[in-house]
Amino acid sequence: MxxxxxxxxxxxxxxxxxxxxxxxxxxxxxxxxxxxxxxxxxxxxxxxxxxxxxxxxxxxxxxxxxxxxxxxxxxxxxxxxxxxxxxxxxxxxxxxxxxxxxxxxxTTQDIVDTGTMLQVRDALDEIEAALRELHGRVRTLSVRYRDQAMVGRSHGQQALPITFGFKAAVWADEIRRHLERLGQMRKRVLVGQFSGAVGTLAALGDRGLEVQQALFAELGLGVPEISWHVARDGIAELVCVLSVCAATAGKIAHEIYCLQKTEVAELEEPFAMGKVGSSTMPHKRNPPACETIVAVARLVRHSVPAAIEAVMAEHERDKMVLQTEREFIPRVCAMTHLVLCKLSTVLDGLSVRPANMERNLFLQNGLLMSEAVMMRLSDTLGRQEAHEIVYRICMEVFEQGGSLKQALMADPAVSSRLGEEEIDAMLDPHAYTGLAGHFVDRVAARSLP
Structure with missing residues (x-):
């Protein structure tokens, strides 16, 4: 057991x-x-x-x-x-x-540290491959849904229209930066350790550097400037970089989790008959894969303090920090790889529901488009005055019901300046996604490091 x-x-x-x-x-x-x-x-x-x-x-x-x-x-x-x-x-x-x-x-730590770096190199190869695959999945979504309008949300509330492709492109660009970080980190982290009992290579006399350089050339690792027996910043950087990679996966999974909520229903993680959501409520279609990704990503992030603590090593050798590294290095690598691979599987079979995205664009009866109205009125009233007028009208619609169009047309300060056709045009969410498509194209065109 x-x-x-x-x-x-x-x-x-x-x-x-x-x-x-x-x-x-x-x-x-x-x-x-x-x-x-x-x-x-x-x-x-x-x-x-x-x-x-x-x-x-x-x-x-x-x-x-x-x-x-x-x-x-x-x-x-x-x-x-x-x-x-x-x-x-x-x-x-x-x-x-x-x-x-x-x-x-x-010395013992030479063998243990260098052996660990060989394992970390193998792990990073797998993690980088998983990250590249994940980027490909996200990029495909961004291009496929470049122009699919949906609600953009801020502070958990409907804000302005975006496109699903734009949302995915934000994810893709973040993942690309992680690949850059991994590449930069490798040069600093994948360094061998061979320096003798206290780091001076005294046992080999004047042959020490010659052996050290030849050994690391043999193993394909970098040569350190000086012993890193008690300089554990490289391990700390490894954990920090992997934690932000895992955090991105957790963020994407949490976004899918939120957009799968019954009242939103814009996305759903892959479902197949036989997948059970509840032992007592047969109708449930839960997002267990996304929940797992979020949970495990949190565990990875919580390992960062232990890695930073290990930087505070004592004298020329300190087994206390090595013991903590023995526990968290394999765990962080394993969990990071898990969340990246599992998220790729989720995105590969992701259900995207454009009809529900369209429905939610009109859920607030036009309030989503308040900025467009305010900016148009600003041309004649000034921005602050326009904001006050549109704010007052929106709060009335929010509290009393009705539609923003009806309220705008009933308000003399607006109807004297804007006709019905102009108001209809401003309240079309598909016409107010800004440069979302341009940004998708720009991200999709970027080559990976």
């Missing part, structure tokens, strides 16, 4: 994806440690620091399937250390004493 939802057979797919569970599995963690040890041995064998035959043997045996993970766990518990037990097990599986040359000049 799982103690945490991400490992639960029942709930795991609501909090992460199989791909992320694989990337951050115990087997992958150990294999990435072994990958770093193997690359270190390979480089040092090539440079003549350790015997080439030993390097070859280490590389040959650096496979997680040769490690008894249960024994590794027992030894980790006994020694209170992650890497020393692994080195001992590797010494056992390596022939001809090659195990004596493993970990030459390295």
């Amino acid at each position: 799982a103690a945490y939802v991400m490992d639960s057979v029942l709930f795991c797919d609501q909090f992460g994806t199989q791909r992320m569970r694989t990337i951050f599995s115990d087997e992958s963690v150990v294999q990435r440690w072994l990958d770093v040890e193997a690359a270190l041995a390979r480089v040092q064998g090539r440079l003549g620091i350790i015997p080439p035959w030993a390097a070859s043997e280490i590389e040959l045996k650096a496979r997680v399937e040769l490690i008894d993970l249960a024994e590794l766990k027992r030894e980790m518990d006994r020694t209170a250390h992650p890497i020393v037990p692994l080195l001992r097990l590797m010494k056992r599986v390596c022939d001809r004493g090659a195990g004596e040359y493993i970990h030459w000049g390295a």
Whole structure:
């Protein structure tokens, strides 16, 4: 029985994806440690620091399937250390004493941090691919519904007409910026760690930089200017960037959730027969996918304080912050990937209901178009006077009922300046979407980084 939802057979797919569970599995963690040890041995064998035959043997045996993970766990518990037990097990599986040359000049955090960066790189590849797919879905919606008029809302109330394509284009541009952030972040975050016990590379003498540069070239990671054993700003940036990506997914899902409400009914997440909304109310068509996305996005955002706290590391090494990172890095990556993938699925099967969008444009009997009337009257009355007149008329319609058209025509200050045809034209929401289509075209034309 799982103690945490991400490992639960029942709930795991609501909090992460199989791909992320694989990337951050115990087997992958150990294999990435072994990958770093193997690359270190390979480089040092090539440079003549350790015997080439030993390097070859280490590389040959650096496979997680040769490690008894249960024994590794027992030894980790006994020694209170992650890497020393692994080195001992590797010494056992390596022939001809090659195990004596493993970990030459390295410290535990070098292996753990660099292994983590290899996992993070794999995770970011998946997250970026999911983000690109999501952008494609949103861009398609923006182009398809470029001119579909709908109510624009501010403060939860009807405001002015927009188009659904415009709404989706706002989402698309935000996602594009996240892709830019991911690309910029990679250069700062995907950096290896190999600097010895306190960061000075003292154990390797004048060969230290040579080994460090060759090791990270081998692993495809950046070379740090200096040790980052206690400089965890890169991890904090990773979590912050992933949290804003997840927040965007949560925002879009919440918007769909709101626009699926019975009284609005402009959008609906994918529905198929057999999907049950309630155990007691058979008529319910709930938005569980959107609810999950919003909930999980909140969990990602709530991880940011822990990542910022981890920046406050002590002296030259500090395991306290490393322990917190071990918990939140896999979780943040898994949950971010989950919300991006799940939202793509929602958008792929999204039900868009133009008829209800049209209905809601006229829900307030013309009040939606008050700005158009005010701006037209401003030509002769001035803006402030026009606002006062239209405000008074709108509040009367809001409180007493009727239509804005009738109230405008009955008011001498308006009817003396505007005829019925002119009022009808101003109250047409389809004629007042501004440059919505232009902005859609502009966003759709932008290439991705």
